[in-house]
Each structure stands twice: as structure tokens, then as C-alpha cells.
Amino acid sequence: MSLVQRGLDRVPQRYRAVVLQHQELLKFAVVGAITWFVDTGTVYALKLTVLQDKPLTARALGVLIATIVSYVLNREWSFRARGGRQRHHEAALFFAVSALAIVVTVVPQAVSLYVFDIRVPHVSAPTQAVANFVSGQILGVLLAMGFRFWALRRFVFPEDLREAELETL
Template sequence: MRSVIRPPAWPPRIVRELAKFGTVGGVAYVVQLASTNVFWLVLDAPPLAGQALGVLIATVVAFSGNRFWTFGHRARTGLAREYALFFVFNAVGLGIQLACLAISVYALGLDGPLAQNIAGNVVGVGLGSLFRFWTYRRWVFPAQPDPEPQPAADAAAEGPGPAVPAREVEPS
């Protein structure tokens, strides 16, 4: 008899978030790819500088899409806090991209436009995106807090609950 291995069932919410994150990321990726190549090919910027500037432009696009659409249903913890964390985690994501590009260009000597695009814009973006999704979900746009349990006094004010038999008191 053959056993079938099924992938784990993901909750619908995370599937929707991943789809939206991918869409926003796709738009930001096109912006980043276009701007990075403009910096490299038109403005003759050095590889790492062109990559960093392209990522910076795409980050502004990605923040808006992720804050208002991908994670719009999550808790709002303040624009300044979210923006600061978003850029900090994007800086780490950029570091991942730049490390991939630097290894390709400086360690492996693969410095042509195709090699730069594969290293920085395929491998680097892929690894950076995994990191970004996890950190955005966990820290930048946290889940709504669970409602706190009501104290007994508040619960009694809401009305009668289930009937509880009275205890008899023994005479002393």
C-alpha cells in the first residue's frame, strides 16, 4: 500500500498574507530591478551602490503596500514605529542581498550584468524576502492582541450566567 504525503495545511489567513506579500513584493521587485539597472547601466554606479539605491526606492513602495494591504488587518502600532522597524529589517534584508552580490562579484569574479542580476536580484532577493516576511509578520505588523478575559465583576454586570447551585450553610 502506498502512503500519500500531504503538505501541512496552512491557515487561510497566512495563505492570503503570503499572496498579498508576494504581489506587493512583485511590484517592489520590478521597481527595484528597473531602478538598480538604471543606476548600473545608465548612471554607471558601482555594483553595491546601485543595488542599495534600487532597494531603497523599492522599500518605500513595499512599505505602503504591506502596511495598508498585506497586513492591513493587523494591529496598528504607530506609523513611526512601523516605519522604523520596516526600514531596519529591510536594511538586514539588503545586507543579505549585498552579501550574495559581493560573493558573486568579489569572491567568485562573476561581475557581468547577468551574474550581478542573478546574485543580487534573484538569490539575494529570494533569501531577503523570506527574512522580510517573517520579520514583518512577527514584529512590524503584529497580530491583533487577543481580548483580555473579563474580571468577575465585569462578567456579573453583563447578566446572569449559567445557574450555579447555592451551598447550604450548616448552623453553628
């Protein structure tokens, strides 16, 4: 029995239909949680070592690595039943959407650092760290996640194109 089936078996019967109706969203959220940990781990590993004075560079690299992991997991699990495009075309669209999502992710932290000036020497290092976490890891990631879900379903992994072509014949 698969992990998903075991989880579904634990859902009360009256909620099971809702879970099944939104299974893509739930799978996307699980992928998002996994890639959030990949992103966060990468960002803090870089900020605590080689990029101590470059929090936005660490953020961009964390998002880039998490995006690669996200493509594989979303293609093979979340949106497995969708698609129909050639893989290289689909991958190009995915990374274009993700590039826009990187901008969405970075904007709240950039505003925090450079518009509100919440950075050393204007504030203490712990204050900057908390502001970076809230603006980047929470607000930026949530905004980008909403954008990605909408754009992936709309442009990258639309309803199966093969089925749509067969219906028009």
C-alpha cells in the same frame, strides 16, 4: 467587485480555502513582485546611466526605493488587518527589518563580485551582468523576501495588539 475578489472567484472551489488561509502570504508575494520590478528598473536605469561602474551602489539604491514602496503597500494591503502600534514605531521597525534585508540582498552579489571575482576585467562584461542578475536580482531578492515575511509578521505587524490587550482585561 474588487480585483482580489475577481481573482478569488477564478480559483477552483477545492483550492479556495487554501488561498484564503494563506492570503497574507499571497498579498505579500504580489507586493514582492511589484517591488521587484521597481528594484530591477531602478538598478538597471542607474547601471546604464550614472552608475555604470558601481553595481553595488545601484543595487543598494534600488533596494532602498523598493523598500519605501514596500512599506506603503504592505501596511495598506498585505498586513492591513494586523498591527496596533503607532505608525512611527511601526515604520521604524519596518525600516530596521528592511535594513537587515538590504544586507541579505546585497551579500550574494558581493560574494559573486569579490569572493568569486566574477567582475570585469577577470570576466567579460556580459558574464558579469548575468552573474549580477542571478546573484542580486534572483538569489538576493528571494533570500531577503523570506527573511522579510518572517520578520514583518513577527515584529512589525504582529497579530493586532489592541485585540491582545482586550483579551487580557
